[in-house]
Amino acid sequence: MTEKRYYSPSEAMDYLNEKFDLTPRLNHDRLARLRRQGRIHGEKIGTHGTVYTKKALDQVTADDLRDKRRSMSKVLDIQAG
Numbered sequence: 001m002t003e004k005r006y007y008s009p010s011e012a013m014d015y016l017n018e019k020f021d022l023t024p025r026l027n028h029d030r031l032a033r034l035r036r037q038g039r040i041h042g043e044k045i046g047t048h049g050t051v052y053t054k055k056a057l058d059q060v061t062a063d064d065l066r067d068k069r070r071s072m073s074k075v076l077d078i079q080a081g
Helices: 009-020 028-036 054-058 072-080
Strands: 043-045 049-053
Touching: 009 028, 009 049, 009 054, 049 054
Parallel strands: none
Antiparallel strands: 043 049
8 A cells, every 4th residue: 555645735836846847936826726726636634724646746737837817918809809
């Protein structure tokens, strides 16, 4: 039987920053937003704690980390038609 390795949010940020060589670096707020959007699976521990497994972090792709919001200029171009 193998033990699961759990990563705290700070360890998960460091792991993903090194894995994808991110610039700007991933921060805690961005990691939480990705978890709420369902792109990174975190497991709740207690009331306020979240941990991440190595398997969940390895399933993340670079596309998942990209911010999918449109810039205001793109929104205006779409509305202008």
